[in-house]
Amino acid sequence: MDWKNLPGSGGNVEDRRGRGGGGGIAVGGVGGLIIALIAMFFGIDPGAILGGGTGTPQTQSQPAQPQADDEAYQFVNSAYRSTNQVWGSIFQQAGRTYTQPRLVLYTRGTESACGAANSAVGPFYCPADSSIYLDTSFFAQMDRQLGGGGDFAYSYVIAHEVGHHVQNELGIADQVSRKQRTARTEAEANSYSVRLELQADCFAGVWGSKVQSVANLTQEDLREAVSTAEAIGDDNLQQQSGGRVVPDSFTHGSAQQRVNWFMKGFRSGDANTCDSFSVPYRQL
Incomplete structure (x- = not known):
C-alpha cells in the first residue's frame, strides 16, 4: 500500500503522545476479560461496552504540536485525512455536509469524553466528543497478537473507527442506543451492537474501495485486512x-461476518450496500 499517495483533506489531529497520562478501565472475572478483549479490538467506546459511556468531557492541557517528521504520525494522519476526503465527497453527493471527527493520538493513557482510556483498550470512537482515540503502539500489538498487520490492515482499523463517526453523523448510533435500551433480552441488545459493528466494517471497505487505485492496493494488502477482520x-x-x-x-x-461485510463495502464502493439493519439477523 502506497499510503503516502493517499489523497486527503482537512483534518483535526491532536497529538498527546509523550505526555504520559493514565487512567484505565477496571474489569473483573471471565466475563470482564472477554469484554476487555472485545473492547481492545475496534469498539465505539470502552465506557459504553462496560456499561458507561456517558462521561463528562475532560479538560485537556494545550495540545502538543504534531511531529511532522514522525512517520507514525504521518501514516495515521494520511489515512485519517483520506477518510475525510472520501466521506466528505459521499456526503456531498447525498446533499449533506460531513463534519470531520477529531483524531487524538496518545501514549499509554489519556482522557476522553467517554472516560479514561489506556493502550490496552485499543482504538475507539467516542461519540460524546466526536473523536477517535488511538495509541499508535497498538499497531505493534496487532502484529504480536494477531500474527500479522501491514499498512492496509492498520488503515482498516482507522477507517472502521471513522465508520462509527459516520454512523454518529447519520443518527444511526442514536437509533441503535434507543433500541438497545428497550431490548427485551441481552442477546437482543447485543444483536444491535453486532449490526452496528458490521456496518462500520462495511464503511471501512467502502473507504478502501475509493482509495484502492491511488494507493496501489495489492492482493496482499487486501489479504492483510481480511486476516485482521477474521482475527x-x-x-x-x-x-x-x-x-x-x-x-x-x-x-x-x-x-x-466481519470479513463478509468489509468485502461487501470494498467490492461495491457504495455506502448504500452497508445497511446491516435491513438484513435478517441470521443472514448477516
Whole structure:
C-alpha cells in the first residue's frame, strides 16, 4: 500500500503522545476479560461496552504540536485525512455536509469524553466528543497478537473507527442506543451492537474501495485486512480467551461476518450496500 499517495483533506489531529497520562478501565472475572478483549479490538467506546459511556468531557492541557517528521504520525494522519476526503465527497453527493471527527493520538493513557482510556483498550470512537482515540503502539500489538498487520490492515482499523463517526453523523448510533435500551433480552441488545459493528466494517471497505487505485492496493494488502477482520471476530476472540463460543454474547460479529461485510463495502464502493439493519439477523 502506497499510503503516502493517499489523497486527503482537512483534518483535526491532536497529538498527546509523550505526555504520559493514565487512567484505565477496571474489569473483573471471565466475563470482564472477554469484554476487555472485545473492547481492545475496534469498539465505539470502552465506557459504553462496560456499561458507561456517558462521561463528562475532560479538560485537556494545550495540545502538543504534531511531529511532522514522525512517520507514525504521518501514516495515521494520511489515512485519517483520506477518510475525510472520501466521506466528505459521499456526503456531498447525498446533499449533506460531513463534519470531520477529531483524531487524538496518545501514549499509554489519556482522557476522553467517554472516560479514561489506556493502550490496552485499543482504538475507539467516542461519540460524546466526536473523536477517535488511538495509541499508535497498538499497531505493534496487532502484529504480536494477531500474527500479522501491514499498512492496509492498520488503515482498516482507522477507517472502521471513522465508520462509527459516520454512523454518529447519520443518527444511526442514536437509533441503535434507543433500541438497545428497550431490548427485551441481552442477546437482543447485543444483536444491535453486532449490526452496528458490521456496518462500520462495511464503511471501512467502502473507504478502501475509493482509495484502492491511488494507493496501489495489492492482493496482499487486501489479504492483510481480511486476516485482521477474521482475527477480531467475536468467535475467535472468545476462543483465545479460553472460553467457549457463545453467539448470543457477540457484540461485533463472527470472523466470517466481519470479513463478509468489509468485502461487501470494498467490492461495491457504495455506502448504500452497508445497511446491516435491513438484513435478517441470521443472514448477516
